Amino acid sequence: FEAKRLRNEVALYDPELEADRLSHLSLLSELEAAIAQGQLRQVLQPKRRLRDGRITGAEALVRWQHPLRGWLPPAEFVPFAESTGRIRQITQWMLRRAIATLATWCAQGRDVAIAVNISTLDLQDGQLPARIEALLQAAGVPARLLQLELTETGLMAGSQDPIHVLQSLSRLGVRLAIDDFGTGQSSLAYLQRLPVHELKIDRSFVDGVDRDAKRQALLGSIITLGHGLGLEVTAEGVETEAELAVLHRLGCDLVQGYWVGKPLPLAHFDALLAPALACESA
Ligand code: C2E
Ligand code: MG
Ligand code: MG
Ligand code: MG
Numbered sequence: 001f002e003a004k005r006l007r008n009e010v011a012l013y014d015p016e017l018e019a020d021r022l023s024h025l026s027l028l029s030e031l032e033a034a035i036a037q038g039q040l041r042q043v044l045q046p047k048r049r050l051r052d053g054r055i056t057g058a059e060a061l062v063r064w065q066h067p068l069r070g071w072l073p074p075a076e077f078v079p080f081a082e083s084t085g086r087i088r089q090i091t092q093w094m095l096r097r098a099i100a101t102l103a104t105w106c107a108q109g110r111d112v113a114i115a116v117n118i119s120t121l122d123l124q125d126g127q128l129p130a131r132i133e134a135l136l137q138a139a140g141v142p143a144r145l146l147q148l149e150l151t152e153t154g155l156m157a158g159s160q161d162p163i164h165v166l167q168s169l170s171r172l173g174v175r176l177a178i179d180d181f182g183t184g185q186s187s188l189a190y191l192q193r194l195p196v197h198e199l200k201i202d203r204s205f206v207d208g209v210d211r212d213a214k215r216q217a218l219l220g221s222i223i224t225l226g227h228g229l230g231l232e233v234t235a236e237g238v239e240t241e242a243e244l245a246v247l248h249r250l251g252c253d254l255v256q257g258y259w260v261g262k263p264l265p266l267a268h269f270d271a272l273l274a275p276a277l278a279c280e281s282a
Helices: 002-012 015-036 078-083 087-107 128-139 152-157 163-172 188-193 213-228 241-249 266-272
Strands: 040-049 055-066 070-072 113-117 146-151 175-181 198-201 232-235
Touching: 015 055, 015 078, 015 087, 040 087, 040 266, 055 087, 078 087, 087 113, 087 128, 087 146, 113 175, 128 163, 146 152, 152 175, 163 175, 198 213, 213 232, 213 241
Parallel strands: 055 113, 113 146, 146 175, 175 198, 198 232
Antiparallel strands: 040 055, 055 070
16 A cells, blocks of 8 residues: 555656646646637538439538637547547537538528437437437427437447437437448447448448459448448548449449538538428428
8 A cells, every 4th residue: 555655646746747637637628618619610521312413411520720729620639528528518519500500401491411420428428319309399400300420439338338328319310320330340230239220331441442352342242231231321431433433333322522522611511502402391
């Protein structure tokens, strides 16, 4: 015990650890300020349906407009937000923003969905379905226009099985997608139990698929698997016309990637959309 106490005291006064602790604390307070003071931004990346070429939805991606460091991508703060629990406030902000945009589109008669990325911690929150339901109701947005993207790792990592939260979300009519499919370690048996509607194939399977027969076999098998389970299949990270042609041939349903469109602020995204279509209630 003495030795342990001694080590702790030494650690307490270790200047390097102290510096780490301070930078952790300052990043935490900066992130809290970012959430409270409106420094977060939402960009929208189009998803195109191959059958008719229509843009049927968008994925909402977070950015941080940092007062000193500029425009920060999620890789620079989402993992930190996840490890400190602040991701819940970010998710909440992203959901509000997405639902506000959906309400505007509905009022304009546009039938376009938005997908929001959800973390492990969000799925551990039993109140999530009720909060989403309240947001949708207050905005008058049909639940089917909201999608949630979950990663395989995110689904497996939590301390509680998220199945009940997923079932409640699904009952609401919210659509669920497995993100980065193929990179995590979810078992296919687990996939069968989940009330998901869509598989998003990770871009590592798409990259250069026109020039690699093995990759093409893998991609084709994943698409067949998704369809066999009754799921809609999206390919992520489509960057060339040649990759797109392969996806067309393999019967992929939706594509997303720089070839289709980069993530854009709402005003620019709006310009991509076709003239208003009917938006029926769920
Ligand atoms: P993700 O959900 O798989 O999102 C797709 C990422 O791939 C985005 O990066 C997007 O900009 C990028 N991307 C799209 N098309 C292409 C392409 O053709 N080529 C390449 N090389 N990249 C492409 P981004 O915005 O940097 O986001 C990275 C990850 O951060 C996301 O991966 C997601 O896991 C996470 N993330 C983003 N926004 C949120 C959020 O609001 N909440 C949570 N929890 N995570 C988020
Ligand atoms: Mg995603
Ligand atoms: Mg992804
Ligand atoms: Mg990805």
